[in-house]
Amino acid sequence: MNSGLWVYLATSPLLWLAGTLVVWLAATRIAALSPGNPLLNPIMLSIAAIAAVLLLSGVQYGTYFEGAQFIHFLLGPATVALGIPLYEKLALVKTNLLPMLAALIAGSLAAVGSTVFLSHLFGFSPSVVASLAPKSTTAAVAMAISSGLDGDPALTAAVVVLTGICGAIVVTPMMNAMRIRDYSARGFAAGLASHGIGTARAYSVDPVAGLFSGIAMGLNAVLTSLIVHLFL
Amino acid sequence: MLVGITILLVFQLIGETAAYFLGGFVPGPVIGMAMVAVALVATGGVAPLQPAHRQTLETSRAILANLGILFVPAGVGIIQHFDLIRDRGLALLAIIVLSTVITLAVTVWAFLLVKRLTGGSVDE
Numbered sequence: 001m002n003s004g005l006w007v008y009l010a011t012s013p014l015l016w017l018a019g020t021l022v023v024w025l026a027a028t029r030i031a032a033l034s035p036g037n038p039l040l041n042p043i044m045l046s047i048a049a050i051a052a053v054l055l056l057s058g059v060q061y062g063t064y065f066e067g068a069q070f071i072h073f074l075l076g077p078a079t080v081a082l083g084i085p086l087y088e089k090l091a092l093v094k095t096n097l098l099p100m101l102a103a104l105i106a107g108s109l110a111a112v113g114s115t116v117f118l119s120h121l122f123g124f125s126p127s128v129v130a131s132l133a134p135k136s137t138t139a140a141v142a143m144a145i146s147s148g149l150d151g152d153p154a155l156t157a158a159v160v161v162l163t164g165i166c167g168a169i170v171v172t173p174m175m176n177a178m179r180i181r182d183y184s185a186r187g188f189a190a191g192l193a194s195h196g197i198g199t200a201r202a203y204s205v206d207p208v209a210g211l212f213s214g215i216a217m218g219l220n221a222v223l224t225s226l227i228v229h230l231f232l
Numbered sequence: 233m234l235v236g237i238t239i240l241l242v243f244q245l246i247g248e249t250a251a252y253f254l255g256g257f258v259p260g261p262v263i264g265m266a267m268v269a270v271a272l273v274a275t276g277g278v279a280p281l282q283p284a285h286r287q288t289l290e291t292s293r294a295i296l297a298n299l300g301i302l303f304v305p306a307g308v309g310i311i312q313h314f315d316l317i318r319d320r321g322l323a324l325l326a327i328i329v330l331s332t333v334i335t336l337a338v339t340v341w342a343f344l345l346v347k348r349l350t351g352g353s354v355d356e
Contacts, residue, residue: 024301043300047307054311061312068305074295075302077240079261080247081292083268088289090273095352102346107339114331122323128316132327136335139306141259154309155316159328161307166332174333180340182355185347189339193332200300214296216339221262 016067038169075140082214089211107192108223111136116231131155135163138195141221167194168201183209191216236291243268
């Protein structure tokens with residue numbers, strides 16, 4: 001390749017914005033080849049491909065993010081957009097109000113509590129513990145919580161995505177093994193434990209699971225930002 | 233499309249403003265999410281607002297259908313933490329996997345327990 005052209009393009013936001021979109025479209029096509037396989041997660045495939053390109057070419061993450069920030073920015077309006085399925089399926093939500101409330105409180109305490117306990121057990125520094133604590137909530141919210149607790153928002157972002165991928169991979173086989181067939185309960189657990197990535201997975205399995213996953217993700221963002229102070 | 237994205241951004245802005253006055257306890261987009269649902273319920277019967285409603289629903293569906301890509305830029309940030317991954321990667325992975333499995337189990341059990349206690353029908 002013409003190295004002058006590469007230097008010119010590699011420092012422009014356009015290359016990394018367009019590149020992220022192209023990689024994502026390719027990753028979703030690859031994931032669609034085997035729809036039942038949670039290991040072919042398009043988010044994980046995209047991150048691995050882009051990370052490999054950056055490491056091999058020596059391009060800094062900051063340079064990449066100048067282009068990719070336009071996609072990252074949409075996490076905010078996407079969180080607001082979760083209010084729409086909430087509105088559309090209000091009746092279904094109302095009939096499940098008490099189970100949702102119980103699952104929200106129990107799940108949120110379990111998510112933050114188990115993470116803080118385990119990271120102390122493994123001897124991580126207070127800053128890393130604070131960065132990990134909100135990892136079940138959606139990226140924008142987790143980063144805000146982490147920086148409020150003197151954590152490292154960049155580490156939080158990465159761990160949030162890993163937690164989401166982990167949840168998206170384990171939720172279906174785990175729920176099947178537990179013989180749980182209630183898709184409202186399955187979806188709620190997916191969204192609570194693994195936010196938007198779990199929700200994307202839940203929508204691909206069942207629309208009711210997707211709805212409850214989106215609600216759980218929103219509610220857990222609120223509750224985690226309140227209860228995290230109990231543990232740290 | 234333009235009306236839809238404007239409405240979402242304005243509600244995010246309202247949410248951020250509320251979050252500022254609440255001392256940042258609840259993140260702005262989450263307040264925006266609750267407020268957009270309340271606003272849709274409150275204005276559901278107002279005829280002149282129907283086109284705006286429809287556009288908000290369409291834009292939201294388009295965004296939520298492509299939710300996954302929004303996590304890619306933050307996820308690539310993992311490359312900044314190679315020291316931590318090299319030195320403590322297994323411990324980090326153990327924490328992530330264990331706490332995710334615990335959270336999934338506790339959440340789904342609490343949901344189904346209370347659903348049965350309150351007489352709801354659980355799909356078996």
